[in-house]
Amino acid sequence: MWFERSIASVLGIDEVLARELLAVARERMGARRLRLHLLAFATATGPLGRILPARIRGRAVGGLVGCMLREIDEMLRYIGAAPAGHRGLLAG
C-alpha cells in the first residue's frame, strides 16, 4: 500500500513495522479517522508541507504519530530495542 511505504520512508522504518504500527493506530482510532490522519500526515510531510508553518506541520503529523507510538512496546519497536516483555521483568 502506498501509505505504508510512505510512512515507512518518512519514519525511517521498514514496511512490515509500518504496517503493524498502522494496524495499532487503526484499532485505536477506527478506519475512518485513520484515513483522515493519513491524509493530514501525507500532506504535512509531502511537498505541500514545506510551505506550512512548523506548528501546523506538527499538529498534522502528531495525531497519527501519537496513536502509533503510544505504548512503551510500540516505542521500543520503533527504535529497534528489545520489547519490554511482561512477567519476565518482574523476575528482575
Add this chain to the structure above:
Amino acid sequence: MSEAFTADVAVVGAGVSGLLVASELVRAGRDVVVLERGTRASHADQLAGDASQTPPATAAHNDESPPDTERYPWDYGYAVGGCSLRWSGVAVRLLPADFELRSRYGVGRDWPIGYGELEPFYADAERILGVAGGPGAHTDQPAHPLSPSDRLLAERLAPYVPVPQARPSAERNGRAPCTALARCRLCPSDARWSALHLLDDEQLDGHEGFRLLEATAAARIRVRDDHAAVVEAVRADREHVEVRANEVVLAANAIENAALLLRSDLDDGVAGRNLADHGHRLLHVECDVPTGAGYGASVTTGLSLAWADGPFRAQRAAAVLLPVNAGVELSEVVTAQLAAGVRGAPVREAARWRKEHTLVLDTLYEDLPDPRHRVELSPRRDALGLPLNRITYSWGGSDYVRAAEAQLEQDLGERLADIGGRLVHAAHTALGGHQLGTCFMGAADGVVDAQERHHRIANLWVTGGSSFPAYSAMHPALTIAALALRLGRRLGAV
C-alpha cells in the same frame, strides 16, 4: 417521595476511606449504610470503557473556579471505589518527621498524632491493599525489582528504595499478580488494588449489616442539639433519601467532605480551607550513558528520599523523586523532528538516542497549608440541585516550594555529573489527584480532633485526605487507608 433508612453508622462516600471504615464496622457487627454519589462499575465494565464513557448524571463534576480564574485540573470522579479505580498504586508511608513539621522545623503544622500512633494501621493497610515492598516486611509480597533506570540512580540519589505499591507481586485472594504492563491507572488484570476488592475480599456484598446506596448524593447533615441526626440525600432521579444513624462518617474526598460540611452550615470558620494538591515537576535529564529507560515492572519502581527530610525543611519543601520508567514520549520527539523537516533514518536515530539517554524524573513537593486555597459553595447549582463547589486554587508553587525545586535541580546536576547528567527540560504538571486538607486534624484549631471527630458535633467524623494537617511530599493513599482503618476500628469498638 422520600425513602428512609436507619443504621448504626452512616458513611458518606464509597471510596478507599468509606469502604475501609465500613468493612471494619461490619466486621465488628455494626449496621452500616454507605451513600455514594456515583455508581458501581465492575472491573470488566471499566475495561470495556462503559464506566468512563457513560457516566450517570450524578457522576458529572460539580465544581467551578471563581470568576476570572483558571480552573485547576482536579482529578476525581464519583463511583463506588472512588479514586482507587484509577490510581497508580503507589502506597508509601509518611515519614515520622512529616507528623512533626512545626516541632522539628518551625514551619507548617504538626499532626496531633505521631507516626507511632499510625504505624500498626499502616501495617494493616499494607496487608489489605496487598502492598508489594512495604516496610512491614510482608513476606508474601516482595518488592518489585528496581528498573535499569533505578539501578543507574540508586547510589547517586541515595537513600533510594523500591516503591511500595498496591500491585501484588504474587497471587492474592484469587487474583493474578501484577503483569507489569505499566497501565496501572486501569489495571488490565485487576491486580492493582481498588476499593472494589473490599466488596469481595471482605464479603461486604450481601452482608446483612452492609447496605450501599449508589447514585445517592449526600446533600446535607441535619444537626439537632450539636448532634448529627440525619443525613439527607438526593438520588439521580431526584428522589429524597434520609439516613438516621448513631454515628455519621464523612469519607469522601477533601473537596466533597468540605462541601458537605458547608452545605450543613458547619463551616465553623475553618472547613474548606487549606486545600492542597501535590505539585509535580517533571524533569528530563540527558545523560552520556544509556539510562535503561523503557524498561521496568511498572510506571515507577524506585523512590529517592534524598530530599525527603532534613533541617532544610525550615526554609524549603521536602521532595521525593521517582524515575518514570517509560522515559520520554517518543511521539513528541518524532513529531518535533518531522515538523522541523527531518525525514527517514535520522528521525528514528534521534528518537532512539533520546529514548536511550534521557531520564524522566517525576518530583513531588510538599507545600505549607494556605487558607486561601479553599472550597466554598457557589450560588450556581448542579443537576441535583446542590450548590456547585467553588474551588479557589492555583499551582505556581509558594516560595517554600520554589526554593526546594531550585535546590533539587542544582543537586541533581552535581549528583549525576559523573554520567554527564544535564537538565534539559523542567515543567510543572498539575495532576489534581491528591486532594488534601480542608477538614484538618488539630488540637483546637482544626475541623476535627486527633480521632477525626468533629470538634463541635460529637457523633460526626471526617476522614480521608481532608484530615491531613500537613501534606508531606509522599503520596497520600496509604495514609488515607490507615486513617480509615483506625477510625473504623475505633467506632467498631464503641
